[in-house]
Amino acid sequence: MKPADSPEVPEAPATPWNPIPTRTLVHALVREDGTVDAGELYAVAGLLAMTDQQVRLCVKRLVAEGRFTHEGRGRKAVLRAVADPSGSLAPDAAHVRFAYRQDRGLAPWDGVWHLFAFAVPESARAARDALRDTLVGLGAAPVQGGLYVAANPIEPLVEAHARHLGVAAQVTSLTSTDLRVGEAAAPRDLAAALWxxxxxxxxxxxxxxxxxxxxxxxxxxEAPTDAERLTLAVQLAAAFTYAMRPDPLLPPELLPRPWPGGRARELTATAWVSLAHRPAPDSGPPLPRLFTLYGDLGGDG
Incomplete structure (x- = not known):
């Protein structure tokens, strides 16, 4: 049990983003100068029900992999990031900006479907799988073998990735305003059937x-402690990632009403501003880079 005077954080629902992996937590607490304060790391880990041994083993692995260096001992140690410190909670800035533009009605749908077909041979199976993952990651849905459809104009991104994989010659793209899949032809019916x-x-x-x-x-x-504030921020970033990464950001015209996406993003932006607020700019230790990465949530983009 927690001591009676220990800080508390809201109980996160049991989802794939909770519990948060220890490795993800370490990356989330990297500051702008590339350092992680071990005392801060252990404090937040404790609030997330991670044991000290769990944290020590994770740090040891990250150092062995060459991702961090380690200076000092115990809770007074400092980790320094060697590799990219963004970690799995870093938002896709373009994806997030587009989502908030949609929420404000600044990206109306033009009624055009964007289709992609490919026939990549088995000898290039890895490239074929990577192309398929790219299409899904960009919000496209499979229609049938080798044929995908998106509601947003993702052609430049798909073409660039296909060139990078060396399969551009095997990819065909086209647009249509007249799409039918089985008996579904109305845009909302198609969206419901495909996603x-x-x-x-x-x-x-x-x-x-x-x-x-x-x-x-x-x-x-009572104001949250620094450790509690950081814990909330890490959990909120994990929840946001969990919600956004599979979201194809379909135009509102294709979604059922009410749709919870816009409201969830609005609440997240409000909560993030509150978490980042400090009475004075120099109060408390430096904030992790995560606060900069999420600092413009809901901005005009």
Whole structure:
């Protein structure tokens, strides 16, 4: 059990982003100068129910992999990032900006479907799998073998990746305003048939619920400790990543109403501003780079 006077954070729902991997936590606490304060790391890890041994083993592995160097001992040690310190919680800035533009009605759908077909031979199986993953990551959905459709104009990104993989000659792209898949022809019917909208909506509902719990905690008379604030930030970033990475950002015209995505993103942006706020700019230790990465959530982009 926790001591009676230990700080508390909202209980995150049991999802794939909770519990947060120890490695992800270390990356999340990297500051702008590339360092991680071990005392801060152990404090936040404790609030996330991680043991000291768990943290020590993770740090040892990261150092052995050459991702960090280690100076000092115990909680007074300092880790220094050698490799890219962004970690798995770093947002895709373009994806996030586009989401908030959609939420504000600044990216209306033009009624055009963007289709991609490819026939990559088995001898280039790795490139074929990578191309398929790229299409799905960019919001496209499979229609049938080797044929994908997206509602947003992702052609430049797909073509660039296909060239990088050496399969550009095997990729065909086209647009259409007249798409039918089986009996589905109306745009909303097509969206419901091609994308897992219920699952995506559920992830956004979970994000919204956790963002609300963060705001409730921050509204209490007693201010959160530095460790508690960092813990909330790491959890919120993990929940945001969990909700956004599978989201194809379909135009609102294709989504059922009400759709929880916009509200979840609005609550996240509000919670993030509150988490980053300090009474004075120099109060407390330096904030992790995560605060800069998420600092313009909801900005005009």
């Amino acid at each position: 897992s909208l219920d699952e995506i909506a559920a992830r956004h509902e979970e994000l919204a619920a956790f963002a609300r719990s963060c705001l409730d905690r921050l509204a209490r008379p």
